[in-house]
Amino acid sequence: MASDHRARMLELAKAETVWPGPPLWSMGLGLALAGLLLIYPFLFTSPFAQHLVILILLYALMAQSWNVVAGLAGMICLGHVMFFGIGAYSASVLFVKYEVSPWIGLVVGMVLSALAAIAVGVPTLRLRGHYFAIATLLIGASVQIIVQRWDWVGAASGLYIPIDRTSPWLSLQFHRSKVPYYYLALGAAALGYLVVWWLRRSRLGFRLQAMRDEPEAAASLGIAIARHKVIAFMISAAMMSVAGTFYAQYVLVLDPERLLSAEISIIVVLMTVLGGSGTLWGPALGAAILIPLSEYTRIWAGGTGRTVDLMIYGVLILAVCMWRPSGIISLLSEGIRRRGGKGAA
Amino acid sequence: MSTTRDMGGTSKSPLLTVEGATKRYGGLAANDGITFDVQEGEILGIIGPNGAGKSTLFDLITGFQPLDSGRVRLAGHDITGLRPDRIAALGVARTFQKLKPFTDLTVTENVMVGALARTANMKAARDQALEALAFVDLLEKRNHFARELSTGQRKRLELARGLAMQPRLILMDEVTGGVDQRTIPGLVDLVLELKANGVTIVTIEHNMEVMMRIADRILALYAGRRIAFGLPAEVRSDAKVVDAYLGGTVDAA
Numbered sequence: 001m002a003s004d005h006r007a008r009m010l011e012l013a014k015a016e017t018v019w020p021g022p023p024l025w026s027m028g029l030g031l032a033l034a035g036l037l038l039i040y041p042f043l044f045t046s047p048f049a050q051h052l053v054i055l056i057l058l059y060a061l062m063a064q065s066w067n068v069v070a071g072l073a074g075m076i077c078l079g080h081v082m083f084f085g086i087g088a089y090s091a092s093v094l095f096v097k098y099e100v101s102p103w104i105g106l107v108v109g110m111v112l113s114a115l116a117a118i119a120v121g122v123p124t125l126r127l128r129g130h131y132f133a134i135a136t137l138l139i140g141a142s143v144q145i146i147v148q149r150w151d152w153v154g155a156a157s158g159l160y161i162p163i164d165r166t167s168p169w170l171s172l173q174f175h176r177s178k179v180p181y182y183y184l185a186l187g188a189a190a191l192g193y194l195v196v197w198w199l200r201r202s203r204l205g206f207r208l209q210a211m212r213d214e215p216e217a218a219a220s221l222g223i224a225i226a227r228h229k230v231i232a233f234m235i236s237a238a239m240m241s242v243a244g245t246f247y248a249q250y251v252l253v254l255d256p257e258r259l260l261s262a263e264i265s266i267i268v269v270l271m272t273v274l275g276g277s278g279t280l281w282g283p284a285l286g287a288a289i290l291i292p293l294s295e296y297t298r299i300w301a302g303g304t305g306r307t308v309d310l311m312i313y314g315v316l317i318l319a320v321c322m323w324r325p326s327g328i329i330s331l332l333s334e335g336i337r338r339r340g341g342k343g344a345a
Numbered sequence: 346m347s348t349t350r351d352m353g354g355t356s357k358s359p360l361l362t363v364e365g366a367t368k369r370y371g372g373l374a375a376n377d378g379i380t381f382d383v384q385e386g387e388i389l390g391i392i393g394p395n396g397a398g399k400s401t402l403f404d405l406i407t408g409f410q411p412l413d414s415g416r417v418r419l420a421g422h423d424i425t426g427l428r429p430d431r432i433a434a435l436g437v438a439r440t441f442q443k444l445k446p447f448t449d450l451t452v453t454e455n456v457m458v459g460a461l462a463r464t465a466n467m468k469a470a471r472d473q474a475l476e477a478l479a480f481v482d483l484l485e486k487r488n489h490f491a492r493e494l495s496t497g498q499r500k501r502l503e504l505a506r507g508l509a510m511q512p513r514l515i516l517m518d519e520v521t522g523g524v525d526q527r528t529i530p531g532l533v534d535l536v537l538e539l540k541a542n543g544v545t546i547v548t549i550e551h552n553m554e555v556m557m558r559i560a561d562r563i564l565a566l567y568a569g570r571r572i573a574f575g576l577p578a579e580v581r582s583d584a585k586v587v588d589a590y591l592g593g594t595v596d597a598a
Contacts, residue, residue, distance in 0.1 A: 010479040013487060014472055203461045203470075210447045210458040217445035217503075219429040220407065220438070221510060222462035278449065 079140025276327025
């Protein structure tokens with residue numbers, strides 16, 4: 001038999017690096033991009049240029065959060081705005097009513113979001129794909145309606161975060177410059193990406209992806225499906241909540257009409273699908289395309305721009321689904337993980 | 346009652362016992378009081394025409410469908426009604442008739458998912474996955490995505506995935522079904538090598554030639570019922586089995 005050959009091949013295979021490094025060009029591109037992000041506020045000092053990238057970073061984090069539950073674990077959640085809202089309201093209510101620092105509010109929001117993910121997830125995650133999507137869409141809409149009628153959190157008129165100039169880093173308010181917000185958003189997005197980077201090469205991440213592709217086969221290999229779905233939902237919810245907290249501190253006004261709008265749930269989905277769902281960089285790419293698109297159409301088209309950008313989103317998504325269902329990032333990344341013909345004997 | 350051939354001293358208690366397994370869909374009994382046992386280290390073959398209830402029986406044993414009545418015991422412990430992942434964790438692997446590769450993972454990553462049932466260390470899981478891939482002779486494809494494999498290769502992949510769990514018992518649903526004739530001898534050798542390594546095997550097989558070669562005992566099903574259980578030569582010459590396979594009165598049944 002060819003068992004000698006087999007043994008030699010096995011030794012060679014084991015000696016390969018566990019995680020093949022990205023090709024040089026993509027590492028160069030990544031480093032250049034990271035460098036640019038670090039010095040961006042000094043290159044582009046206009047408030048609008050900084051505002052644009054702050055939004056991109058926050059949305060990149062939100063899209064990445066959705067990517068965990070949908071891209072990695074395969075569950076299409078259409079009510080993700082509820083966790084954004086929990087993050088925004090937890091920190092703001094604590095600050096407005098009890099003068100608690102938003103940093104503590106941030107953690108409280110993450111915990112509450114994870115708990116909400118359990119409460120929503122345990123009954124709904126048993127549902128098959130489409131029904132889960134519809135259930136979360138409706139729960140997201142109910143959260144908005146409840147908040148709009150809940151006086152303690154400001155009901156329909158919302159919450160205004162009082163201005164505090166004494167300790168900006170404690171109250172997370174910066175009135176002279178957007179630069180601190182920029183670095184907070186960059187840090188939050190970077191942490192979110194680090195979590196998913198780690199997740200994708202961990203046992204948990206492998207199990208989530210196995211469950212996404214074939215739940216029955218995953219169960220036959222010892223994976224507790226229900227528990228893993230809830231865990232993915234909790235991680236995703238906590239990440240979304242962080243974006244909510246920072247966003248609220250950034251705009252200082254919580255208007256439930258817009259802050260809890262289903263549009264946010266949908267945009268996060270569009271970004272991820274456009275960039276590449278299940279990939280590490282797809283959500284960021286999607287945010288980097290859609291946010292400028294939406295901001296600029298708003299400027300060009302004035303007050304009516306709000307609907308124009310949604311129309312362009314629709315056309316883009318249609319195009320991606322028809323020609324590149326795995327997202328734009330797949331144009332770049334297809335060859336990276338596969339290590340070309342190198343392994344072939 | 347159970348015909349235990351001397352398999353090098355395997356007259357101890359069986360690894361798997363199924364007692365009266367019953368599953369009904371409406372008025373139709375997919376499994377109707379099926380009883381059999383599997384001795385440690387043997388290959389038990391399951392035969393029967395399409396719709397005889399073979400795959401349903403696998404689902405009942407591995408927890409994918411609840412039994413209406415009956416018991417399943419693994420090494421004496423009652424595992425009836427446990428969740429699939431709990432049963433897998435007890436050392437029972439299975440393959441599916443309709444193959445279920447993790448399409449967006451590479452071949453190595455697919456098999457690592459199996460290995461990760463036993464270890465949390467990624468490097469160890471990868472080494473075990475590669476060993477399982479070498480065993481099923483799929484090492485060349487290790488860095489391909491699972492969706493790029495042919496049917497025969499997917500069967501090997503699914504086998505490797507189960508083996509990477511280091512199971513005591515593996516249930517194989519039609520390993521030689523739907524694959525290129527030329528690859529069958531290789532698959533048969535694999536199964537025999539597995540047995541030599543001490544893994545207990547239950548296999549569903551349509552190819553009678555293959556079955557006669559590998560099985561230590563055969564369970565024959567027809568319309569959800571057990572019609573024969575014993576040594577291959579006995580089962581093959583059993584009148585009911587001949588009937589079921591050659592047509593005759595069976596269509597009317």
